Amino acid sequence: MPGQTLSGDWLREAAAALHGADVPRAMAEARALLASATGKTASFLFAHPERALTASEQTQADAILIQRIDGAPLGRILGVKEFWSLPFLLSNETLEPRPDTETIVQAALDHAPSAKPSVLDLGTGTGCILLSVLHDLPGTTGVGVDRSLGALRTASANAEALGLQDRVAFMAGDWGAALQSGAADLIISNPPYVATQHGPAPDSATALHDPELALYAGADGLSAYRDILPDLPRLLAPSGVAVLEIGIDQMLQVRALGEQAGLEWIEARPDLAGIPRAVIFRGTANK
Numbered sequence: 001m002p003g004q005t006l007s008g009d010w011l012r013e014a015a016a017a018l019h020g021a022d023v024p025r026a027m028a029e030a031r032a033l034l035a036s037a038t039g040k041t042a043s044f045l046f047a048h049p050e051r052a053l054t055a056s057e058q059t060q061a062d063a064i065l066i067q068r069i070d071g072a073p074l075g076r077i078l079g080v081k082e083f084w085s086l087p088f089l090l091s092n093e094t095l096e097p098r099p100d101t102e103t104i105v106q107a108a109l110d111h112a113p114s115a116k117p118s119v120l121d122l123g124t125g126t127g128c129i130l131l132s133v134l135h136d137l138p139g140t141t142g143v144g145v146d147r148s149l150g151a152l153r154t155a156s157a158n159a160e161a162l163g164l165q166d167r168v169a170f171m172a173g174d175w176g177a178a179l180q181s182g183a184a185d186l187i188i189s190n191p192p193y194v195a196t197q198h199g200p201a202p203d204s205a206t207a208l209h210d211p212e213l214a215l216y217a218g219a220d221g222l223s224a225y226r227d228i229l230p231d232l233p234r235l236l237a238p239s240g241v242a243v244l245e246i247g248i249d250q251m252l253q254v255r256a257l258g259e260q261a262g263l264e265w266i267e268a269r270p271d272l273a274g275i276p277r278a279v280i281f282r283g284t285a286n287k
C-alpha cells in the first residue's frame with residue numbers, strides 16, 4: 001500500500017487480507033487496527049473513507065495488520081481488551097481476559113452475600129474480574145493478589161483508568177497465604193488450570209501470547225486448586241462465598257477438592273457454550 005492511500009481503500013484491502021487469513025469480523029478488526037494506528041475512532045473512520053493516511057499512519061497500520069494476519073490476537077496488538085464492556089490494558093505479564101471469564105463475574109454478582117461485600121481476587125492478572133465486580137457493586141471494596149509484579153502494575157493502571165483506585169488494593173503474594181483470616185465476604189479466582197500433560201494450551205493462538213504462570217497448573221491442571229481451596233474456609237468471612245473458574249471436565253474434581261477442604265457446594269454455572277465454567281462454594285464453618 002504506497003503513500004497517500006485513502007482510509008476506505010486501506011480498510012477494504014485489509015479486511016480482504018484478514019478474511020483470507022480466516023479472521024472473523026474482518027472489517028471490524030481492520031477498523032480497530034486502523035483506529036489504533038491513526039488515533040481516530042472506528043466511527044470516524046467509517047464516516048471518512050476519503051481521508052488520506054499519513055506515511056507514518058500507513059506504516060504503522062501495515063505493520064499491525066501483518067501481525068494480526070500472522071496470528072497475534074487483536075487484544076495483544078492493541079494492548080487493550082474489552083471485558084464486561086470495560087476496557088482492560090494488557091501487558092506481557094497478564095493473561096488476555098477471555099469472554100468465558102465473564103461467567104465468573106455474573107456468578108459473583110448473583111451470589112454476593114451482601115450488597116457491599118469485601119472482595120478478594122486470587123490471581124488478579126489485569127484485575128478484570130475484581131474491577132468488573134467493583135464497577136457493578138458501588139461502594140464495594142476489594143483486594144487483588146498476584147505473584148507477578150508486572151500483572152499487579154497493570155491491574156493498578158486499570159483501576160486508575162476505570163476510576164476505581166480508591167476502592168481497591170493490589171498486593172503481591174502466593175494466593176491468600178499472606179492474608180488474615182476472614183479477609184473477605186466474596187472470594188473470586190480464575191487460577192491457572194491447563195494441564196501440562198496435554199501439551200500447549202488449547203486456544204494456542206491466544207495462549208502463545210499469555211504468560212506461562214497464568215496458564216499451567218501441573219500435570220493434571222489441578223495444582224492451583226489444591227493450593228487455593230484448603231485455605232478458603234480460613235479466608236472467608238462468616239456466610240462468605242467463593243466463586244472459581246474451572247476448565248473443561250474439571251467440575252467433579254474441583255467440587256471434590258472443595259468439599260474435602262470443608263466448603264459447602266452451592267452450584268456450577270455454565271459459560272455461553274454450556275460448559276460448566278464457574279463453581280460456587282460457601283464457607284461452611286462460618287454459616
Ligand SMILES: C[S@@+](CC[C@H](N)C(=O)[O-])C[C@H]1O[C@@H](n2cnc3c(N)ncnc32)[C@H](O)[C@@H]1O
Pocket residue numbers: 094095096097098101122123124125126127128129145146147148151173174175190191192193213214215
Ligand atoms: C488464569 S490467570 C487469571 C488472570 C485474571 N484474573 C483473568 O481472569 O483474566 C491466573 C493468574 O494467577 C496468577 N498466579 C499464578 N500463580 C500464583 C500464585 N501462586 N499466587 C498468586 N497468583 C498467582 C498469575 O500470575 C495470573 O495472573
